[in-house]
Amino acid sequence: MSDAGEFIDAALQRESSWSRADELQSRLGKEPGGSGLRFYGASVGAVRGTVRNAGRRYPGLSHDEITALSSELWAVPVFERRLAAVVLLQAKVKLLTNSDLTRLEGFIRDARVRELVDPLAVEVVGPLVAGLDVLGRVRADSVLERWVREPDPWLRRAALLSPLLALRAGAGDWDTFVRHAGSVQHEPSETPTPDSDGAVVREAVSRVLAEMAKKRPELRFASVRG
Template sequence: MSDAGDFIDLSLQREGSWSRAEEAQSRLGGDLRFYGASVGAVRGTIRDAGRRYPGLLHDDITALSSELWAVPVFERRLAAVVLLQSNVPLLTNSDLTRIEGFVRQAHVRALVDPLAVDVIGPLLEGLDRPDMVRADSVLDRWVREPDVWLRRAALLSPLRPLRTGAGDWDRFVRHACTVLGESPATGRKRADGPEVREAISLVLDEMTKKRPELHFSVVDE
């Protein structure tokens, strides 16, 4: 493991507690292990790592995120998300491949949602036109994937810019219609159950409060 990876892992273990680990395991479930460190401690650890190892470039950041993610411990994976979130300006269109792998392995909202809202969405907003077109094709593929978490990530990705009056509302509507327009003939349940439909509702609820001029109706069969 790298020096930075060792520092982050040991710091997270020191911040952990058995009671928080048991509570998180009960609440989040899945196959992850837990150190029991708080979200604030994870964020603080990444800030400390940035001060301890300054000047990390794109390849350093992405390699470190993969190193942290590789061990199925919730706090390590959340630290990988926070690391990417803190360095979004360094990320490029090609990093969507790595992030897609993270989303496929995440399996819990507490990892998928910050990846979608705080990493994927801002990454897309920073792309130039040619890279944006390529990224759009990636997200168009995600909403047609059988993987429920990829579909959720694609739907939630525009939430942060949309809140601020920017963002691609038409992309969200297109993706929501793709998901909601499915029928049993596609071989999948329409919207793939609560995770995906919940993602659509989260965006629509936020837009009702922040940008009521935007309209999209969810029609049930």
């Protein structure tokens, strides 16, 4: 393990709490990707603080060092390590490039837990794509188009959630979101359990529409779709 990886892991373990670990296990263990996870019991605030401290201790990490560290943290199926990988990528999203979507796709396919997939989509994938140049954006958009047609519901969820920050800020491609969301709305429904494939995807649509209803009520889902 790298020095930075050891620093983060040790700090997360020092922040552990048996009661919090039990609560996380009880709550997240029910999600499709939760059964294989272990939990230290560190709070979200402790995870974010640990990543900040690591940034101060190991300043100036390059793109390759950041992405390698994220993969190192993710490789061990501990929730807090994986959340630290997400926080790290969020903090360094300006260093990421179009090619990093392959790594992020692997994380999303592997995660299958809302508390990991959603911040990856909203706080990493979305800002990464928004910050690309024209050519990079075209390539990234083709990746998201593929994701939204994937059988994997977590990739589809990520594609739908990815423009949320931009849309909140008054930017973003509303027409593309509506087109993607409309295709989801017309899919056949299965048994309505919280973690059924359709529910996982439709929940993402509902989240974006609910936030836009509050922040940008001028946007209309049905009228743009039609």
